[in-house]
Amino acid sequence: MQTEDEERLPSPSSDSNINSILANRLKLEGNGLFQRGSYKEAAEKYKDAITANPTCPAYYSNLCNCYFRLKRFKQMEAAAETCITTAGSIADESKEHTTNSATKKKEVKFVKGHYWLAMSLKHQRKYKQALVIVEEAVHLSPKNTDLKLLHAEVKQKIESYRCENANCASNNSEIDA
Structure with missing residues (x-):
């Protein structure tokens, strides 16, 4: 038998709804800060949104x-x-429930993670790793022009650091090309 206090407790599903609403509000606050150029403060809002709802890739x-x-x-x-x-x-969960074209869209929708990962690797001069990630992303979303441009940039970086003899390669050892 439940006490009055136990009956008033929110169900787990309502907790997740509350967290989703809170996370979305935090995201919107972060978006406003981002638009004003307050990137550090926006990052804090996005981290708070992630804490409230860690399952949203956006x-x-x-x-x-x-x-x-x-x-x-x-x-x-x-x-x-x-x-x-x-x-x-999220894509794996969607596959369990349905196999229609909406599932494919959901899988490709967050190719942004691949884009950001390749960008971070590129800026850390980890060009080979960046190329692997961006090629995977282009395979998932072949019409995405941002990915195509990034792919070309990374390939160009690798080519510009590639040397024909071992002596040149040893001089560029700090570059992962």
């Missing part, structure tokens, strides 16, 4: 954009990896 993507503007490429890399994992989890 929050991680927005956080990546802040880290990009702040030139925090290691943090951007970590957020992008989580964005990819989170988006993949």
Whole structure:
């Protein structure tokens, strides 16, 4: 038998709804800060949104954009990896329920995580790793022009550092090309 206090407790589903609403509000606040150029403060709002609802890849993507503007490429890399994992989890759940074209759209929708990961790797001069990620992203979303441009940039970076003899390669050892 339940007491009056137990009966008044919100159900787990209402908790998740409350968290989703809170997370969305925090995201909107972050968006406003981002638009004003307050990237550090926007990042904090996106992190708060992630705390409230860690299953939304858009929050991680927005956080990546802040880290990009702040030139925090290691943090951007970590957020992008989580964005990819989170988006993949959502796509996997969708596959269990349906196999229609909406599922395919959901899988490709958050190719942004791949984009941000490749960008972070590129800015850390990890060109080979960036190329692998961006090629995977282009495979998932072949019409995405941002990905095509990034792919070309990364390939150009690799080519510009590639040397024909071993002596030249040893001089550029700090570059992962």
